[in-house]
Amino acid sequence: DIEDKMLKLGGVTPRLYSQVLRLAASCNIHTTLSTFSELKAEENEEFRTLELRSKKFVRQPARVMKSHNVVPPRYKRQKVDQDWGNVWPAARTFHPASVPLPVRQGYPASGQVTPDKWGNAELMKIPNFLHLTPPVIKRQCEALKKFCTPWPSGIETAAEQEKYFPVMVSKSTYLHSSPTLRDQKARIVTLRVSLKSLDLDDHGRDKLLRLVKNRHDPTTDCLTIVADRCPLSQQNYDYCFYLLTVLYNESMKTEPWEHEKEVADRERYIWEGSPSQAALQAIIDSNEDSTPEEVIEEYKKVVIDLHNEGEDEPTLSRYRDSVMKLVGLA
Amino acid sequence: NMAGTLLGRKPVKLLQRFLKSTFCHDVASSSQLSSEKIVIPNRIPRSPTAILEALASTVSRDSSGPHYKYHDDPYLTPGSNLSKRVFSLSKEAGRKAARWIRDENAAFFTHRPDDPFIEAFFPKMTYNEESNLSEETLRELIQKCSVSDAITVYQLSQSKGIELSDNVYQELLELVAYYNCEDPLDEDWVEERWYRQGVTAVRNTWKDNGLAEELFKSLSTKGSAAYGALIRGMAQYYQVDRAWQLYQECKEKNIPLDAGTYNSLIRVASFLRDSFDLRWQLVKELLTSMAESGVSPNLGTLNCTLEALSQVATWRQAKQLSLQVIAEFKSLGIQPCLATYYFLLTIHCRERGPISRILIDILDHIEGKQFEIEDPKDTFFFVTAMDVSRNHLQSLEVAQRVDKLLHTGNNYCLIGDSFKESIYYRHYFALACSTLIIEDFMEIYNDLVPHIYTPEPGVMEEVMKAISTHEAFEYLPQLWSDMIVFEHTSRDRLLSLVLSVLTKYQPSEENKQLTKQLATIAWDVWTRVQEQDETRHNKVSWNGLMIGDLLTTLVQCGEYDKSLIVMKEATTNAHKILGYIPVNALQILNNAAIEKEDAETCVSVAMYGLDAGHQETGEMVKQLQSKLNLSLEHQAKLSSAFGTELLNDSS
Numbered sequence: 001d002i003e004d005k006m007l008k009l010g011g012v013t014p015r016l017y018s019q020v021l022r023l024a025a026s027c028n029i030h031t032t033l034s035t036f037s038e039l040k041a042e043e044n045e046e047f048r049t050l051e052l053r054s055k056k057f058v059r060q061p062a063r064v065m066k067s068h069n070v071v072p073p074r075y076k077r078q079k080v081d082q083d084w085g086n087v088w089p090a091a092r093t094f095h096p097a098s099v100p101l102p103v104r105q106g107y108p109a110s111g112q113v114t115p116d117k118w119g120n121a122e123l124m125k126i127p128n129f130l131h132l133t134p135p136v137i138k139r140q141c142e143a144l145k146k147f148c149t150p151w152p153s154g155i156e157t158a159a160e161q162e163k164y165f166p167v168m169v170s171k172s173t174y175l176h177s178s179p180t181l182r183d184q185k186a187r188i189v190t191l192r193v194s195l196k197s198l199d200l201d202d203h204g205r206d207k208l209l210r211l212v213k214n215r216h217d218p219t220t221d222c223l224t225i226v227a228d229r230c231p232l233s234q235q236n237y238d239y240c241f242y243l244l245t246v247l248y249n250e251s252m253k254t255e256p257w258e259h260e261k262e263v264a265d266r267e268r269y270i271w272e273g274s275p276s277q278a279a280l281q282a283i284i285d286s287n288e289d290s291t292p293e294e295v296i297e298e299y300k301k302v303v304i305d306l307h308n309e310g311e312d313e314p315t316l317s318r319y320r321d322s323v324m325k326l327v328g329l330a
Numbered sequence: 331n332m333a334g335t336l337l338g339r340k341p342v343k344l345l346q347r348f349l350k351s352t353f354c355h356d357v358a359s360s361s362q363l364s365s366e367k368i369v370i371p372n373r374i375p376r377s378p379t380a381i382l383e384a385l386a387s388t389v390s391r392d393s394s395g396p397h398y399k400y401h402d403d404p405y406l407t408p409g410s411n412l413s414k415r416v417f418s419l420s421k422e423a424g425r426k427a428a429r430w431i432r433d434e435n436a437a438f439f440t441h442r443p444d445d446p447f448i449e450a451f452f453p454k455m456t457y458n459e460e461s462n463l464s465e466e467t468l469r470e471l472i473q474k475c476s477v478s479d480a481i482t483v484y485q486l487s488q489s490k491g492i493e494l495s496d497n498v499y500q501e502l503l504e505l506v507a508y509y510n511c512e513d514p515l516d517e518d519w520v521e522e523r524w525y526r527q528g529v530t531a532v533r534n535t536w537k538d539n540g541l542a543e544e545l546f547k548s549l550s551t552k553g554s555a556a557y558g559a560l561i562r563g564m565a566q567y568y569q570v571d572r573a574w575q576l577y578q579e580c581k582e583k584n585i586p587l588d589a590g591t592y593n594s595l596i597r598v599a600s601f602l603r604d605s606f607d608l609r610w611q612l613v614k615e616l617l618t619s620m621a622e623s624g625v626s627p628n629l630g631t632l633n634c635t636l637e638a639l640s641q642v643a644t645w646r647q648a649k650q651l652s653l654q655v656i657a658e659f660k661s662l663g664i665q666p667c668l669a670t671y672y673f674l675l676t677i678h679c680r681e682r683g684p685i686s687r688i689l690i691d692i693l694d695h696i697e698g699k700q701f702e703i704e705d706p707k708d709t710f711f712f713v714t715a716m717d718v719s720r721n722h723l724q725s726l727e728v729a730q731r732v733d734k735l736l737h738t739g740n741n742y743c744l745i746g747d748s749f750k751e752s753i754y755y756r757h758y759f760a761l762a763c764s765t766l767i768i769e770d771f772m773e774i775y776n777d778l779v780p781h782i783y784t785p786e787p788g789v790m791e792e793v794m795k796a797i798s799t800h801e802a803f804e805y806l807p808q809l810w811s812d813m814i815v816f817e818h819t820s821r822d823r824l825l826s827l828v829l830s831v832l833t834k835y836q837p838s839e840e841n842k843q844l845t846k847q848l849a850t851i852a853w854d855v856w857t858r859v860q861e862q863d864e865t866r867h868n869k870v871s872w873n874g875l876m877i878g879d880l881l882t883t884l885v886q887c888g889e890y891d892k893s894l895i896v897m898k899e900a901t902t903n904a905h906k907i908l909g910y911i912p913v914n915a916l917q918i919l920n921n922a923a924i925e926k927e928d929a930e931t932c933v934s935v936a937m938y939g940l941d942a943g944h945q946e947t948g949e950m951v952k953q954l955q956s957k958l959n960l961s962l963e964h965q966a967k968l969s970s971a972f973g974t975e976l977l978n979d980s981s
Contacts, residue, residue, distance in 0.1 A: 149371040179444035
């Protein structure tokens, strides 16, 4: 029936038809009439047909996937008493086939259980510490012990360390797995010293603080000098110490023009010679009864605090109390 | 706190400097420092990678995972030998392709961010007419051992008329003679080197009248270095006649030669003489002339002498001479290396000859030591030692000692290439299989297979035979799945062996699961063979024994229906099966059919038995008749086939 149709289309030899079908059969291709007509056209060198519309979608048969003989996942072969340090020697993204634990992570879809470990992006994103199990840490520490020298005696406590080694210098080195070994950040050197160990007097401390500005941390009373202006860390280190030397020496010196320091330049409020003192004196003088010493002292202290520590609830309330006492209303 | 910031090498030293450079002006504190001196111990010197090496020493092999070079995924882990080879070589082919692309398009790879400059990442320089050449370029290329580039540069400099000094000519001669004017396989192609079989045919491959000889002729003064280089090159590539000629020239002209040249001549002495004693005489001549010239022998001399002896190993005196040689060299202070021991083993542990326990003496000597490569033939030692333990001494204890030595320190590097490794493990495996009880053997199996060693079909056969002997059927499911992964399922010998082992299994109440598993295996064998591609060139075809075993197994494990399918296939396509199903299988099937009162099957079994010409078919028919009621149709069939007398006999 179909053969008759083919023959009727004209110019189709049975031989060509059988050739095509044999070819199609051996390739397991489902041959449609349209492809056949294309082949026929090529054979006879006819005029190409003008296709204004896009070609009809010819469905290809689904490829039969050859099933591979796959080894079962690795964790099935692992013994219970295996040496885990050999399986996971370094930090690694989570690999479900190697980890014998049935961990689950993630928010479950409605009606589902928590997603298991296979193909779990949540588990793979987070850092895992499977390479740092306690036995492995112990083993690595044992291996590194031969490079360690004992801690020097005499500097066990923090106080002793502060006393003998007041200066702390730190820098970082970087290791890259890339064509270049260098990293610019390795030149940065930080020097930290507590001002207590610098043995400065009042003036020296004041001068130093003015010189270093925000490099001083008032809470910890530490001076931090960061140097990165030189290309080598050795140079930056030398520069740090140079700065420290210069700062110290400069703050110990008193320049001739420093006496020009005015009230507005003072870093803290000084009671002696201030208008508050004069005012208090006036009040005391105007007071018939002699005001007790402690009230005066208290007022003095409170005013100093108010200026130095700023105005907030406790200082203001103390001031009020003191004034009341002074005036005699308390 | 202090502890946290004592980072890197510098700070301790810096702190020391700080202390010394009396920073604190306060006299009181400095006197405090001097009174209670804090002694900081000196830093322990270490190499740049010492810490990494120390940490690496805490990690050893994980037997559950594939080799580091493969991608660690269950789907991408190779199981069979072929896939391991294909995976590694294809990965390397990718690297080769990348390098080729880089070298083809050198103009695009000009970015140089690396500091210090890494030459291996940059496209290779090509030398042509326009390039700036000098003696330095040639020297550098010789240093890098890039033979073809050096030759090109040499030819270019000849055409350009650049003057080259005699030293450079000598260096180039040495290079070209050593490599025989060919580029060696690049050191980067580790996988190709690993899978390349090092055994090259022993025939003359020297390029006669090639560049080496041309250079030799063009040298103004042919000193001992030049002669030495040429003789060594010729001897290495087995151009022995010319090498001997040059040696005679040297003798006539009284040109001194060095130890390496003598060594290379000793090595090829076997090709210069025919009979055994003449060869040894030649070796002795060379050694004496070496001594006369005042050239002190070295390890190479020892190894070459022993190599010459190993080529006359069937000579009666060879063994004794080898021991004498070793003793004499020891008195000179030359310690033997692994290659020496290898030659000793080849001389003493011959196939046809008395059993020699020299390997045990050698092991006593070298147990626990670490070795570096000292001679190219060092890599042959472990394979030969394992071969000797298996075939010559047949002792697992010796084999285990050899294995322990192999795993000491860095000795595993001396296993050579993949071929030697697989042969080594093949011997070890086969020896363990024949010596150990099955549980211990399976421990070794689980440790080595499949990631370190994949058994070849021959070895797998031995394992199956051992299982059969010990009747350890619980290991069969694992072995069968391994066989699928190793792609052994297209070997008919193995399949028939598996089936015959399965028949020995007697199911019982306790191990129902094992019964099921074994039935699954049998059915799997059937399906795999049936579903083979028709066009395969080495198809597995059934033979009668295999079908018989299959039927037996299926029936014994309770898979009666499946056995019917097999029987049907056997009867309908009897022409595809080689031979006939043996009669005991038929009997088992017959008995099962009788129990199930399946007369149809019994009749077809009987017909088959008749076709096959089994004597016992008559008994089977009688049994059938007595136990079951046959329909008229069946009766008619049987009578037409067997004749009425048989049927009447029973009744």
